[in-house]
Amino acid sequence: MIEMIDPRLTRLDLQTGEVPAKTKLDQLPTYEAFVQAKEPRPFKHEGGIHATSINMALIFAKEQYTRRGSCSGIWIISTKDIIVTDITDNSLDIYDRFDEIQDCDGDEYTIFHMTKRGSQHSFAGTVKASSPENALSCAKGNIERKKPVLNIWLVKTANIHKTTEEDKVLWTTTPEKLFREAIDYKTSDKLKQFKEAQRK
Amino acid sequence: MYGGGYLFEKTNTSELENEDQELLAIFEARIARGEKIEPNDWMPALYRKQLIRMIEQHAHSEIIGALPEGSWITRAPGFKRKLGLMAKVQDEVGHGQLLYSAAETLGKTREAMIDDLLSGRSKYSNIFNYPVYTWADSCFISWLVDAGAIVNQVANSKGSYGPYCRALERICIEESFHLKFGHHAVTYLATGTSEQQKMMQEALNRWWPPMLQFFGPPDKESVHTEILMRWKVKMLSNDDTRQQWLDMYVPKIWELGLTIPDEKLKKNEDTGKWEYTEPDWEEFIRVINGNGPCNEERLNVRKTAEKRGKWVRKAILGTAEYKEYVAPLA
Numbered sequence: 001m002i003e004m005i006d007p008r009l010t011r012l013d014l015q016t017g018e019v020p021a022k023t024k025l026d027q028l029p030t031y032e033a034f035v036q037a038k039e040p041r042p043f044k045h046e047g048g049i050h051a052t053s054i055n056m057a058l059i060f061a062k063e064q065y066t067r068r069g070s071c072s073g074i075w076i077i078s079t080k081d082i083i084v085t086d087i088t089d090n091s092l093d094i095y096d097r098f099d100e101i102q103d104c105d106g107d108e109y110t111i112f113h114m115t116k117r118g119s120q121h122s123f124a125g126t127v128k129a130s131s132p133e134n135a136l137s138c139a140k141g142n143i144e145r146k147k148p149v150l151n152i153w154l155v156k157t158a159n160i161h162k163t164t165e166e167d168k169v170l171w172t173t174t175p176e177k178l179f180r181e182a183i184d185y186k187t188s189d190k191l192k193q194f195k196e197a198q199r200k
Numbered sequence: 201m202y203g204g205g206y207l208f209e210k211t212n213t214s215e216l217e218n219e220d221q222e223l224l225a226i227f228e229a230r231i232a233r234g235e236k237i238e239p240n241d242w243m244p245a246l247y248r249k250q251l252i253r254m255i256e257q258h259a260h261s262e263i264i265g266a267l268p269e270g271s272w273i274t275r276a277p278g279f280k281r282k283l284g285l286m287a288k289v290q291d292e293v294g295h296g297q298l299l300y301s302a303a304e305t306l307g308k309t310r311e312a313m314i315d316d317l318l319s320g321r322s323k324y325s326n327i328f329n330y331p332v333y334t335w336a337d338s339c340f341i342s343w344l345v346d347a348g349a350i351v352n353q354v355a356n357s358k359g360s361y362g363p364y365c366r367a368l369e370r371i372c373i374e375e376s377f378h379l380k381f382g383h384h385a386v387t388y389l390a391t392g393t394s395e396q397q398k399m400m401q402e403a404l405n406r407w408w409p410p411m412l413q414f415f416g417p418p419d420k421e422s423v424h425t426e427i428l429m430r431w432k433v434k435m436l437s438n439d440d441t442r443q444q445w446l447d448m449y450v451p452k453i454w455e456l457g458l459t460i461p462d463e464k465l466k467k468n469e470d471t472g473k474w475e476y477t478e479p480d481w482e483e484f485i486r487v488i489n490g491n492g493p494c495n496e497e498r499l500n501v502r503k504t505a506e507k508r509g510k511w512v513r514k515a516i517l518g519t520a521e522y523k524e525y526v527a528p529l530a
Contacts, residue, residue, distance in 0.1 A: 002333040006271045008501055015504040016496075019318045022311035026513055029520055030304075030528050047367070048301035048528025050310065052520040064294055067287075068374075079526040087240045089230075118236035118362045121530070151238070153529070179283040182377040185384035191455070194391040198457065 028052055030079040033061035034112075034123070036072045042123040043075050045112065045153075054078060054161040062170055068180055071171055076161040083132045085152045090117060093148035095140045104138035106130035108157040111139045113149045121153050212246075213427060219244045231432055236362035239305040239530055250433055252306045253322075255364055259299035260317045260324035264498050266292040268332040269341055277335060284381045288342065291374045298367040301528045305363045309525060318503055320490060327414045329492030336389055336396075336403035343382025344407070344449060348414050350375045351444045352436065360432035363530050383452075390456035397457070404453070405461045409479040415442040417481055446474040 008014070028050040034043040046065040051057035057076045066074065088094045106129045112121040125143040129135035135154050163170070178184040216224065223242045230237065237243055270289045276282045300310045316322035327345055332338055350372060357368035389400040416438035428434040436444070447467075453460060464477045487495065517523075 004331055004333060006332070007274060008267075008271050009497065012501070012504060014497070014500040015507045016500050017503075019315075019503050019506050021315050024311070025517055025520070025523055025525060027310040027314070028513070028517060029522055029524070030526050032529055045530065047298060047530075048304070050297075052516045054521065063290075064297060067290070067294075078522065079529060080522065080524065082529060084240065084529060087238055090235060114238075117238055118365060120366065151240070177287075179280065180287045180377060182380040185284070185377075185380040187380075187384050187387045190387055190391055194387075194457070195455075 031057035031061075032077050032079050032082060033057070033065055034075040034077070035061075035065055036074075038070060039072045043073070044123075045121040048079065049076070058161060058163070066171060066174070068174065068177075070175070072168070073163045075163075077155050077159060081159040082153050082155050085136070087114075087117075087151040088148075090150065091148055092150070093145075094152060095136075095145070095149055098136045098140050100140040101134070101137040102141035104128050104130075104134070104142065106134070109135040109139075109154050110157045110160060111135070111143060112153040112155075113145070114151040114153075115147045115149055117150065121151070124149075126157055215246050216244060228430075231360045231430075236365060237360050238362045239527075246427075247431055247433065248306050250428060251361055251364065252303050252308050254433060255299055255303040255306070256308065256313050256316070257323050257325075259296050259303060259313065260322055261328065262292050262296035262299060263317075264324045264328045264502065265341075265345075266296070267498055267501055268328060268494075269338050272332065272335060272338040275335065276338075281385065284385075285338070285342070288378050288381055291378065295367075295371045295374070298370060299364075302361075302363040302367045304527045305530060307527065309527075314506075318499065318506060320499070323488060325414065326484060326487050326492070327410045328498060329487050329495045330407070330410050331493055333406075334399055334403060336386075336399040337407065339382060339385040339389060339400070340403045340407045341382070342378060343386045344411060344453075345414065346375055346378040346382055347449055348411065348441075348445050350379060351448070352415075352441050355435040355441070358432075359435050366530075387456060390458055401458055404458055408461050409483075412442065412476065412479045413481070413484045415439075415445065417484065418478070421481070443473055446476070450474070 029052070031049045031051055031054065033046045033049050035046045036043045046061070049057045049060045049064065051060050054076050058074060061074050061076060085094055086097075104127055108126050109129050109132070110126050111124045113124040114121045124145070125139070127135055127138040127142050129138045132154060136152065139152070139154070220242075224244060227237070227241070227243060227247075230241075237247075266289045269285060269292070273282055273285050273289065276285045300313060303313060304310055313322065317324070327341075332341065353368050353372050353375065357365050357372060359365055359368075386400060389396045391397075419437045419439045425434055425437070429437075450460065450465070450467075462477050464475060467474050486492070490496075
């Protein structure tokens with residue numbers, strides 16, 4: 001039998017027994033992260049984040065969703081601030097359910113569209129409106145859409161935390177981290193040598 | 201990483217009789233057309249229950265699976281291996297986060313999922329209940345266990361639940377790095393000094409039976425999966441996943457001069473299927489039920505983190521901008 005030399009076993013005072021049930025929000029409130037892969041592509045929903053504040057959510061989102069490749073920005077929105085419409089069947093436009101208004105004024109709302117089941121919500125545009133309901137009608141009148149929209153998310157633009165030009169330094173070293181990439185682990189030469197040596 | 205050995209609850213299809221038959225027909229037609237189900241869609245309670253169970257097990261497997269490899273970061277040979285392994289372990293923990301979020305969209309809080317992990321109510325992939333004695337064991341996991349997980353995850357990313365599929369697509373991209381990292385590390389051992397070769401061979405011998413178990417019991421013993429396949433919750437049967445993995449990786453293992461500790465192992469050219477000695481399925485059940493070599497230790501490591509971090513979570517929650525639970529959207 002080989003001896004286990006796991007540092008966790010030899011150095012940690014491991015806890016045993018039962019752990020009390022978690023209290024409410026032990027895992028912290030929820031935020032949604034949107035990432036722009038490259039300018040001028042639209043910001044796309046990437047997924048949820050648990051954090052205590054919108055700033056902390058941004059740092060977590062950076063680690064969770066942008067560890068690799070290029071990225072030109074992140075938006076964070078508190079999940080509770082996002083208003084979600086019903087979802088329709090493919091090819092049915094959810095906007096059919098709303099009146100169309102072209103003349104709009106009020107707070108700025110940011111609109112995200114899902115145009116296919118399974119795809120992520122992406123930024124569609126902004127409108128000025130007096131209420132969320134009004135924002136849907138204003139979006140119908142002012143945001144161009146090429147395909148039927150199945151589901152809409154909307155949020156007051158003021159509630160979006162956006163990375164700035166200056167924040168882009170967050171990603172300056174990302175392309176250097178080749179140790180995270182499959183391409184940095186080539187085995188073909190080693191294998192070839194080994195096979196040749198075996199044949200001799 | 202995760203294999204096909206999911207444990208589903210007994211599927212009592214009589215539960216479906218209480219569902220709205222019209223909505224059920226729309227739901228099933230949507231899946232049959234290859235469209236995704238999204239969180240706000242109507243879905244039968246049974247679909248929701250089985251999906252939560254599966255995604256939650258998958259999430260726990262990522263978190264617990266990071267422990268055996270995580271303990272090798274400080275002991276990995278050389279700076280490059282340490283960096284690579286650290287990046288891989290970070291990915292695994294990140295996958296856990298993605299999957300917990302996907303399960304949350306179905307209505308179970310993350311708090312409840314972690315409670316169920318720590319109390320033993322929820323399961324995770326059985327293979328992580330085995331010890332990782334040497335660096336070569338860690339390399340076996342990086343390459344071949346991840347390879348097994350990829351076969352399963354690629355299949356499941358074509359399943360029916362939108363948020364789970366999207367999480368899996370992201371996961372699969374990162375797993376391609378894990379696979380190369382693992383193959384690189386195994387190749388260097390297997391083609392290295394005689395001591396390195398021996399260490400790799402011994403690790404392979406230890407991991408072979410749990411690796412075959414990783415994909416779950418043979419199909420003839422896995423009942424209740426018909427409706428899960430129809431609903432595209434489960435995309436490949438356990439045997440099909442195992443066969444795909446054998447097909448892809450047995451030649452790659454042999455190519456490295458390693459031997460596989462099973463005299464019966466061969467591809468039957470007539471059926472196109474691999475034949476092998478069945479691993480001990482009674483042991484599989486025993487280990488799942490908590491009696492494997494490392495079950496207790498793995499959970500204790502997680503419990504230690506839980507207890508030690510409690511005051512931190514409490515302190516930062518005090519500063520939270522708002523204090524209501526809202527499930528992630530998608």
